[in-house]
Amino acid sequence: MQNKLLNPLALLFGLRNYFSQVIGIFAISIWIRIIWLTPIFALCLFVYNIAAYFSYRYSILDEQLLVKRGIFFKKEIHMPYEKIQNIHRKQWFFLKPFSLEEVIVDNASRSDSNINLIAVNENVAKILENKKSVAINSKPENKITKSDVNNSFDAQYKISNHSMNLFALTSFRGLFGLFILFEFYQRYSFAISAKYKDAFFNYLGSKGIIIVILEIVILLIIAFVVSYISIWIQYYRFTLTKKDGYLTFSRGLLKKETLRINIKRIQSINFSQNIIRSLFKLITVKITIISDRKESTNTKDPIVIPVLNSKNLYTITNQFFDNLPPKDPKILGQRAYSIWLFIRNSLWTLLLPLPLLLNGNNWLTMFFFIEIMILVAVIFNGFYRYRHNGVKVIKNDDLVIENCRFFNRHLHFINWHCIQSITLRESIWMQKKNLAHLKISERRGDTSGEILAKYIDLDVARSIYDWYQNQ
Template sequence: MNERCRQHSLAFLVDVVTKIRSVFFLVILVLIRWHDVYAWLTLLGLSVILLIWSGLGYFFHTYQLLPDMLVVSSGIINKHETSIPYGQIQTIKQQQWFFYKPFHVVRLAIETASGHTEQAEAILIVPENVLRELNLRRKTDTKTQPLQRLYEVSSRQILLFSLTNLSVFAGVVAFAAMVEQFLPESWYDQIWNLGNELVRAGWLVVTGVLVSLVVVSILLALIKNYLLYYAFQVKRQENQLIIESGLLQRKIQTIPLAKIQGITIQQAWLRKIFGLVSVEVLLMGGYEEETTTKLFLLPIVYEKDVYHILDFLLPEWQLNAPVLQYPSRHYWWYFIRIPLVLTVLGMVGSYFLFPWGSVIVGGVGLILMSIFWHASYFQGYDLQTSTRICVQNYFLLTRVQTFIERSKIQSFSEKTTKWLYPKKIGHVVFSFKAGIAQSSVQLNFMHQNGIQQLKNFYQNK
């Protein structure tokens, strides 16, 4: 395999579909204006350009397996060549769509130890034998430990994960907001008339429609999560974790332990009822474009079992349930004062325009003040060991516990204002690397004694 090779022909088709997906809303606009000839001509011309561009990109994108390194060349106008020694390859992420399997093709995202780029150093769609050859050439130790399957997600857990996932509603609202910009004005009148008819039909019909929307949203979440987490498995081999999941698109991700910057345990209020949590790993280095969201180590697991499972997966961390200090429970007023002022002003202003509007504003204000009060009540920290801290925050009805080692913390900062300083109250921020960007955890409105304790921890005093 020392000669230059092009990717599998499926790479061309995938690139075409990806480019068409990027102009998806243009396609929707053309369908809405189906009677406009110029719209169809524009779409046809753009499609031809995308086909030609994808064909040229496929023709000039080659790879070469040399005895000591992988060489990837790309670029139509500006040529780009990347040489990756096999010994520098740290992670090979594998993705295999269902239509790849009959052709024995796999998508590879190759990352090195540097991890300073937004994407993997090389992304290839190649036959499976290329992956086997890469693994043979980069292997330096033949005495590798066998894989240990340590965690699996059942269908019942996927169902519970979907039923308690509130993010799907935010996704539906965001999608509706984007589509709204492309709807003809005549459609607004039809939607308004339909709404009036539903209201006149009575509260029972309106309730039925709302319940139907909730059921559809849950079904969409169930389908999405089943596609993502079907046969989800976590395995441990030497100093790395291997995560495998997916139905239509089978993903295999190898996570070196050295890249783990921190671990978060998240629990939304609805999942607290069922005693469920999710565990996410925070990684250092560049993510592939399709994994820029969260990387779950345990998508859903019972809270009573989480530390037992983590002890098997990551015995080096020796994680235990935190014994938290709550430094801000006496300063709840500072959390709710801004929402309170905005609510009062909003109620007064709306009363003169629409009296019932003040009731609505007041209800929304009470919800916001409740959220901020919970943030003050549940905010806390635990110095678990001389080298590890657990910080607990509360975001939008979700409790988030972040475990991070002191060696992974890049900076510690304390902040205050001229009004808070005389009262010896301030904020602290721990910054660390997550992905290619800077991330942080923050504790607000703490007394100076607690701030000094955290500062001493960071400075190892």
């Protein structure tokens, strides 16, 4: 394949940006009172997109993938196959009848050096995978046939409808959506007219506390229904396979995404469990990989197994990962005094309901009710974070860090070679209580990420610090 054009359907992917840009210039033209500027801009931008499409060419050569693009400033991207880190495939439902998909090729470098092939044949990704394998392993190139799909795997996981329901029903996504709306109101409420604010609070005040609580419950139900549907669409027919040192997972109803990852590129493994899933003993498995900045969080920290029962957790995950223990390790460094410190650090949330007091005495009962609920949550959070907080070295070169945030428990497994740095932090007041923070830095996406164990025993923290220095 040399000097190939993308499929004409690639032009559809530029329509969203095209219309948003046209709408933006339309708003500006109204503001400066030059309406005729909009159709001229829209026409010029349309011609530019067409020209950009015909100037974009790709070639799959013997040693490298070559892309040429640019209208006024020509640019060539040469990507040797051995430099390819990840190949990410996305297939929207309207591309499937034409056997087309979007292929994103990254080399964990700058985002402008990565390659995005929009609307190419499904065989392109398979050819690139084969070329990459040949370049890395120096094996004779094999032709890609339909029988390759039926090859046996070293391990395979497919989500069942029952597991999918559990995963969707125990998600906090809907609650986080409401939290984001609340944060948006807190930050930008100054832009809302006082007239509308007063009308809103007067409306709620006239309904009574019971009606207001009922409306909040209905809003929560709607949020969780939307969350349930969106999770089903996103993780529809989730499949994870392991073969020849690679993990491949695919998912999606409206947009099928497929990502193939070299196991050696995995930086850490994370067992995640929110407070609801802990009641049902359900755990989600995530990994952190090296990727490029263009990718979303779902790709930099992808979920590789949406939900597993804790009884089968290590039996199944050890089929895919080699550095995991046979069972939950006993975490060290927990200190009972940290309960008070975690509670103290969350007491600021008691200030959140204060705006209710500014809207009259009718809200006093609601104010005290919310304050009591927040105080109970803060105290429970202190005990919960204390129970799930600590570190331990296993198998001599693997570190386990357990921490908790927003009622989400995380158990991180990271190899010594994947740790970028370890920071031991202790203040004067923490030294008196023999406490310390331990911060682990790892490669996450194209930047660095942090794993933090707070208020753990100082001696344990120092032993981990010495372990890292002396390895």
